[in-house]
Structures are given as C-alpha cells and as structure tokens.
Amino acid sequence: MLVACVAFLLAPAQAPTPVGRFDKRPALEDTVPQLVFREVEILARGPVHEAYAAAGAGLNFSGNRVVHAAPPAPLVEIPPGLGTSPTQVWIPGYWELDTEDNTWIWVSGCWREPPIGFGWLPGYWAQVRANQWRRVSGLWWRGDGDSFMLQYTPAPPQAGPATGSGPPRLDPRDPKNKGLFFSPGGWDWNGNRYGWRPGRLERLAENLIWQEQRQTWTPAGFLPCEDHIDHRLSHRGVAYAPLRPVLKPGAPAPNPVAEQTVEAVQPAGVWNTNAWLECSWRDRLGNYYIGDYYNPVWAKNGFVPARDARRRHGDPWLQSIEELAGADDATLRALNARHNERARGREQPPPRVARFDQPPPAGETLLVLPAGRLDPSDQAAEQLVRMALEVVDHQNRLIRARMELEQVGLEGKRVQLKTPPPIQPDEMEESQTPIQPAQSKK
Numbered sequence: 001m002l003v004a005c006v007a008f009l010l011a012p013a014q015a016p017t018p019v020g021r022f023d024k025r026p027a028l029e030d031t032v033p034q035l036v037f038r039e040v041e042i043l044a045r046g047p048v049h050e051a052y053a054a055a056g057a058g059l060n061f062s063g064n065r066v067v068h069a070a071p072p073a074p075l076v077e078i079p080p081g082l083g084t085s086p087t088q089v090w091i092p093g094y095w096e097l098d099t100e101d102n103t104w105i106w107v108s109g110c111w112r113e114p115p116i117g118f119g120w121l122p123g124y125w126a127q128v129r130a131n132q133w134r135r136v137s138g139l140w141w142r143g144d145g146d147s148f149m150l151q152y153t154p155a156p157p158q159a160g161p162a163t164g165s166g167p168p169r170l171d172p173r174d175p176k177n178k179g180l181f182f183s184p185g186g187w188d189w190n191g192n193r194y195g196w197r198p199g200r201l202e203r204l205a206e207n208l209i210w211q212e213q214r215q216t217w218t219p220a221g222f223l224p225c226e227d228h229i230d231h232r233l234s235h236r237g238v239a240y241a242p243l244r245p246v247l248k249p250g251a252p253a254p255n256p257v258a259e260q261t262v263e264a265v266q267p268a269g270v271w272n273t274n275a276w277l278e279c280s281w282r283d284r285l286g287n288y289y290i291g292d293y294y295n296p297v298w299a300k301n302g303f304v305p306a307r308d309a310r311r312r313h314g315d316p317w318l319q320s321i322e323e324l325a326g327a328d329d330a331t332l333r334a335l336n337a338r339h340n341e342r343a344r345g346r347e348q349p350p351p352r353v354a355r356f357d358q359p360p361p362a363g364e365t366l367l368v369l370p371a372g373r374l375d376p377s378d379q380a381a382e383q384l385v386r387m388a389l390e391v392v393d394h395q396n397r398l399i400r401a402r403m404e405l406e407q408v409g410l411e412g413k414r415v416q417l418k419t420p421p422p423i424q425p426d427e428m429e430e431s432q433t434p435i436q437p438a439q440s441k442k
Contacts, residue, residue, distance in 0.1 A: 033262040035078065035385065039246040042269040042354040043105065044367045045291025046098070046242035050138055051091045051120050052110040053239070055286035055306075055315050056184055056212030056227075061156050063217030064135045064285060065301065071095040071125045071133065074396075075106055075245070076264040078388045081372045083111030088237050089145075090391050091120055093267075096135070096242075100297055108240035108267040115211065115230045119145035121417075124399050126219050126406075136406070137216050137285070139225045146398075146419045152221035152410035153194075156187040161196055167314035168201070172323050179204050181316040183227055186213040191412075199314065207235045209316045214286065220406035221413075232320045233273065240267035241354060241368040262389075269354045269368040276321045277335060278365045279342075279350055280306040290367060292349040294342050305339055307332065394419065 072095060079090050093109040114120065123138035141148050167182040185199040202210045211230040216223040230236075245265060271290060281289040284302035286309075293303050310318050322332070341347040348361070354368035374381050398419045405417055 040243040043242045044354040045352045048288040049110045057286045060284040061215045067097045111237040119143040148417045153189040154411045181210040182314040184314045221411040239271045241269035275367040282309045
C-alpha cells in the first residue's frame with residue numbers, strides 16, 4: 001500500500017538525512033503521487049498525541065486499557081504546513097478508540113522539537129487475546145531515531161514508600177520559584193531489582209521543563225523511560241486536534257488502477273493553549289485528553305482533571321502552561337469551579353466538534369483554532385509531501401521491527417532495536433500487506 005508506494009518513490013540511493021526534518025533535504029527527481037484529501041470532521045475532544053505531551057503515571061503501570069475492536073489500517077497523513085522551527089520533526093498520528101461512542105478517532109500527527117539526545121520510538125496496537133487489543137504506547141528513548149538500546153524490566157511495584165502529601169506548593173509569583181519544577185519519585189531498575197528514587201526539585205533554564213519518568217507496558221515487559229529535560233510549550237512544536245474521516249454514503253470507491261494517486265488526510269485544527277487550562281484531563285497512565293469528558297463513564301475509567309493530578313503527583317508540563325498563562329490562584333479557583341459545575345450538569349460542557357464557520361457560544365473558550373491548509377497543487381508544497389511520505393515509511397519499518405522484537409518475554413534484558421533499511425522495488429509485492437496488530441505470546 002503506502003509503504004510500497006514510498007519504496008517506489010525513494011528507490012534511488014540517497015544520503016541519509018534526519019528523518020522528519022524539512023530543512024537541508026536533498027533534491028529528489030522522482031515524482032510524488034497525486035494526493036486526494038478525504039473530508040474530515042475536526043474534533044474538539046480527544047487524546048493529545050503521546051509524542052507531544054505525556055505525564056508520568058503516578059504508580060499505575062497496568063498498561064493502556066483493553067478494547068474489543070480491531071483498529072483500522074493507519075491513515076495516510078500529510079501535515080498542513082511546516083513546524084515553528086526547522087529542527088522540529090513530524091511524527092505521524094495513530095488510532096484511539098473512544099469507548100463512550102465506540103468510534104475510532106485519528107489522533108493527528110504533530111510537529112515536535114525532540115528532547116536533546118532522544119529519538120521517538122513509535123507505538124502500535126497489540127492483540128493480547130482473541131478479540132482483545134491493547135495499544136503499546138510510543139515513547140521518547142535515548143537514541144538517534146534509527147537505533148535504540150532498549151532495557152526491558154519486570155512490572156514495577158504498584159506502591160511506593162510513604163512520601164508525604166504530594167509535591168510542595170510553589171507560589172509562581174515568587175521570583176525564587178522561577179524555573180523550579182518538582183520531579184515525582186519513581187522506581188528505578190538497577191539491572192537486578194527496583195529501587196525507589198524520591199521526588200526532588202529541579203531548577204532549569206528558561207524554555208525548558210523536567211519530564212517525569214514514564215513506565216511503558218509492552219507484550220515483552222516494561223520500558224522505563226528515564227526522566228529528562230524537555231521543551232516548554234513555546235518551543236515544543238504544534239499539536240493538532242484529532243479528526244474523524246467522513247464517510248459519504250454512495251461515494252465512489254478510489255480507483256486502485258490509477259497510478260500515483262494516494263488518498264490522504266490532513267489535520268485542520270490546532271489545540272489552543274487555553275484548552276490545557278480550560279478542560280485538560282489525564283488517564284491512569286498520564287496520557288492527556290482535552291475536551292468534554294464529563295460523562296461519569298470516564299471517571300470510572302480513571303480520568304481525572306489534569307490540575308487534580310498535578311496537585312497529587314506533580315506535573316511540570318501543566319505547571320509551565322499555568323505559569324505561561326499567568327494563572328494566579330483566583331483564576332485556577334474559577335476554572336475549578338467551572339469544572340465542578342459542568343461535572344454536576346449545571347453548565348454546558350464544551351462542544352465536541354470544532355466549527356470555524358460560526359462564532360463560539362457566549363462565554364465559551366475556543367479549544368481548537370483553524371490550521372493552515374496545504375494546497376496539493378502548489379509546487380512549493382511538493383517537498384513537504386515527500387518528507388511526510390518518507391517519515392511514514394521510516395515509522396512503518398521501525399514499528400514492524402519493534403512488533404517482531406516484542407513477541408517474547410524480555411524482562412531484565414537489554415536488546416538493540418534498529419530501523420530496517422528501506423524496502424527495495426523487488427520487495428514491493430510482499431510489502432502490500434498493511435501493518436497488522438501484533439499478538440502477545442506471553
């Protein structure tokens with residue numbers, strides 16, 4: 001499918017370049033496919049891409065929830081424009097199931113400034129039992145994006161030592177607290193057993209924050225991503241709102257005979273900065289969601305307001321956004337009061353679909369802002385399309401390698417994961433098979 005198309009496009013030998021970077025790319029003489037963009041519904045409710053922002057999980061390491069529907073095939077996704085910095089990388093999106101509506105949501109890709117010394121290890125969907133799938137989260141890991149030395153561990157303990165009542169309360173108006181972040185405690189693997197690392201305060205330079213440790217479940221064991229320095233909102237990149245492709249009744253099917261034609265989707269909305277303050281949520285694993293999650297079913301699934309999780313466990317990411325917005329105690333109390341009114345059904349929740357053709361209701365904050373659109377007929381956009389297709393090909397090869405590696409138990413082992421080379425033209429027939437969810441053999 002797309003992998004075969006990209007392999008055909010990129011078959012000529014070329015010097016390696018930073019995957020996903022738009023600047024200093026070599027000139028390619030082969031043609032790019034004609035893009036046909038599918039109509040999409042822009043959502044004002046859904047997950048935030050895990051590569052853009054994710055918190056620590058507290059002390060819950062059970063893994064993402066199990067769903068009983070196979071995910072659709074990945075979409076072909078083209079970014080609507082460039083990132084805000086030439087060193088940002090484009091990271092493609094993935095499917096998530098909205099268990100309230102039982103519909104699949106496409107979590108749009110994002111432009112991201114990588115943490116220094118880290119590369120993105122993309123996630124995938126694993127089939128754990130008959131008719132049961134669980135997403136294996138992606139994560140930032142030390143490496144260059146092509147080679148990772150992975151350390152798999154047994155499941156960490158589900159509780160930590162008594163550590164008091166949570167992170168210390170820091171007054172953001174006090175100059176002495178500028179750039180001071182709380183890094184929650186966690187379990188560190190020393191090669192034989194776990195040891196507890198207590199929480200601590202870290203002071204960082206402007207535009208930097210402290211990313212908490214994150215334990216990621218896989219079918220082969222846990223991957224403990226160490227805590228590290230990361231970028232604040234103003235220097236991180238662009239996070240796009242999720243979308244849902246629109247299926248038109250009676251629409252003609254794409255012509256499979258048509259050469260050099262690819263049906264694609266394009267993100268069309270950007271999460272507004274205010275959305276993080278207005279209605280951001282966290283699940284048990286520290287994944288962020290934005291929008292209307294006031295249905296009690298979400299509380300049963302472990303969803304809590306992100307500010308509540310910040311008070312209990314600490315959250316440098318949300319702390320930095322509150323500081324950037326200049327949110328004082330009175331503002332935060334007003335936001336908490338509005339959340340409580342929505343949770344009790346006394347105030348309308350935010351809309352679930354982004355509409356740019358009409359003004360928002362009185363008193364309602366826009367969660368999603370319109371994004372620029374890529375005109376496929378513009379020759380200047382051709383290079384961006386090439387980059388996006390190459391990134392998809394690279395990610396698919398890395399996902400396949402990771403899926404194959406994580407089919408057996410690897411607890412306590414260090415293994416190297418490398419991105420396989422691009423598919424050659426004589427291998428195109430075999431590559432027609434799309435990526436399928438991996439089955440756990442544990």
